[in-house]
Structure formats: C-alpha cells, structure tokens
Amino acid sequence: MARSSSRRAPGSPAGEPGNGEEGNRRTELIRAAARLFREKGYDATTIRDIANAVGMRSGSPFYHFKSKQDMLRAVMSEGLQQALAALEEVAARPAPPRDKFRGLIRAHLATILEPSADFIPVLLYEWRALDQESRAEVIAVKDRYEAIWQNCLRELKKAGLLRRDGKMERLLMFGALNWIAQWYKPGGGLSIDQIADQALEFFLCPARTK
C-alpha cells in the first residue's frame, strides 16, 4: 500500500491540489538523494544533506522513508524501472539491427549522462552499499534490461555486423559505455548522440558498417 505512491507520475508539477503533494515531496527527496549519492557516495551523504537539499529538517525524511537504506533502494529500483521503460520503447520500434542498436546506445547514454540523470550511476557505483535483501528486487529488473541488449547483439551477429554475441561481448560493451559516466561533462565537446555514434563505430565490424 505504501508503495502505491510510486505509481504517480514523477515529473508532475507541484502546484496542484489534492493528494499530489505528498508524492511530490517524496520525489524531491529521491532526486536530491540520487544527486548526492552520486556526487559524494552513499556513506558520505548524510540524512541532513538530503533534508537540507529540499528544505527540510533532519528528522523529516523519515516521514517518507523508513531508513537511509530505503532511500537508496528507492533511488536504484525506481531509477532502473524508468530506464527499462525507456529502453523497451526503443526495442519495440521495428528497425534494422544497426539502427536499433544505435537507439539502445542512445537511450542508455541518455540514462547515465544527461544532467540530473543520477539514478543509474548510483546503481552502478554504489551497488555494494545496498543491503543484501534489497538486491534481488533490483536484479530482477536488471535481468530484463540486459536481455534486451543480448537480443540485439544476436540480431547484429546474424546480420554480420558483430563477430561474437556472447555474454562477454555484452559486458565489454557495458563497461565501455558505463565508463563514460566517469569522464563525460555535459556541455563539453561532444554531444550524447555524437558519442553514441563513435561507440557504435567502435563496437561493430567495419566491413559492413556503412
């Protein structure tokens, strides 16, 4: 029952009357937590940091979350669900393998590189801070996320655009893409789409790349 508040659209404006208020405060807290967890790490972020970021006092976040761990779980779980939804939308659109692959790369890079897209970087780099019990919930969604990629790799191989389509290749690609979050600065030299194109060219076989 307490979970049903997460059904509300996360981006809806705060000015509206009715039961939207509570969900908006919760969403504000999750966003602030995601940003701080990414910038300073889970352990270096205090409840007081998060509360201050949304104009609350130190005890008040516990009205919305039962613990700091629960905030981390929410950041990772809800962030990954949004990322999966975006990826599924791309995967559902019919397209040749190479175009679909580029779409997946773009969606993934948007998820980890766009300003205020802190959720998945937190998932990637704060995983060990998540309690053992909460991990299964996230892993279940991650499996679906990875399956979409593995399907795409299979199609690419069938089309002769990739030499191997094993788990190893998927992990090498994920590493290359996820690492970008470590050095990319928004507003720098390259746009997300330009980076996506360069990664695409790096991953695929040159013979039929055009």
Added chain:
Amino acid sequence: MARSSSRRAPGSPAGEPGNGEEGNRRTELIRAAARLFREKGYDATTIRDIANAVGMRSGSPFYHFKSKQDMLRAVMSEGLQQALAALEEVAARPAPPRDKFRGLIRAHLATILEPSADFIPVLLYEWRALDQESRAEVIAVKDRYEAIWQNCLRELKKAGLLRRDGKMERLLMFGALNWIAQWYKPGGGLSIDQIADQALEFFLCPARTK
C-alpha cells in the same frame, strides 16, 4: 624524508632484523586498507577496521600515517606506481603491435583482477574520496600510464589493426577493461589470459586479426 621508507621493497619478508620492521608494518597497513577500501568503500571503512586487520589497536595506525586520507593517498599513489612499472616493462620489450597490445592488456588485467590486487580498483572507484590536494600527485603518474596505451594504439592503427586511435577509443577500451573488475571472480570460468584474448579480439579489426 618520511617518504623515503616507501623505497623499501614492499614484498620483503617480515622476519628479518634491522630497520625492515617498520616498513613491513606500514606495508601491511596499506594492503589491509586497500582490501577494505575496495570491499566496503573508503567512507564505510573505519580506522578500527584497518587496525584490527593487522592486529593493532585503533590509535596505532596514526603512528604510520598522519590521517585516514593519507592512507588512501598511499594506496592509490603507490599502487599506481607499481602498475606503471609493470606496464613500462611490457612496453619496453620489442614486439609487433598486436603482441605488445596483448601484453598491455594482460598486465592491466593482472593489476585489477588478481587476488589481493586491490590498489587500482580503489583508485578507479574511490577517486572522489581523495582530497583535492592529493589528486595532482596521482594524475601525474596516470598520465604516463595512459601515454603508453595511446602510443600502442597509434602503432595498431598504423598496422591497420585499428580504425581510430583517438582519446575516445582509449577511453572506451579502458572502460571495457576496468569494468571487468566489477564482475570477475577469481577461480571462475575464465582465466585472466583468456579474458585478455577475448578483449583483444573484440577491440581489433577482424580482417587482419590473425
């Protein structure tokens, strides 16, 4: 002056008489710190954890290091210097571009995957925990480490084994390789050399890969 103790060989046995004792205790502390920083993160690791790991009481590490930050700096800085030495040894041996590239990959993977090789993973994943003042010292060594790779990429391109040899390609490769530290479990299915060969095949152009 205080730094001169780091000249001592880090692996020398502890049983010997003379001035070797102090350096060995310091080395034990750095190793324990590296392992704990990697497992739990810098902020989640306490001085007491590190002291206990080598059989000391909580105040004693401060006889060897002036602060917890100083231990992190030592882990990163001395770890990277060792990694650079290993990489330079490979780079100095004359070999065709493809073989040299495989040698670099193997050296790098050994540095991040071998049991008790915790130093560079700490450098990679705890960077933000390092004080601003200590970063320059590490960056200077990192620049030399990266220059070796960039040189090798240039030779690979000249030999027609690589399409592009820019900074972007180096970063994509580093990401793919460094990410392996996130999922690799020693004693699992693949050896480090087998992983190196698969990565090599993934990175290079297929036409002349054999």
Added chain:
DNA sequence: CCTACCGATCGGTAGG
C-alpha cells in the same frame, strides 16, 4: 605501538 579519551557527527525516534 598501547591506553584512555575527546569533540563532533551520525542515523534514527518520541511526541506533538
């Protein structure tokens, strides 16, 4: 390198 300790800060709670 140990004993004994300190000030600061942390996650979390009671009661409203």
Added chain:
DNA sequence: CCTACCGATCGGTAGG
C-alpha cells in the same frame, strides 16, 4: 513535517 533529543560510533590525540 518540526523540535528536541539519544546512543553509538567516528577520526584523531596526549602521554607514555
């Protein structure tokens, strides 16, 4: 959602 607070723990130090 705030006020006021608590027990626990932390990095670090003095003195030996």
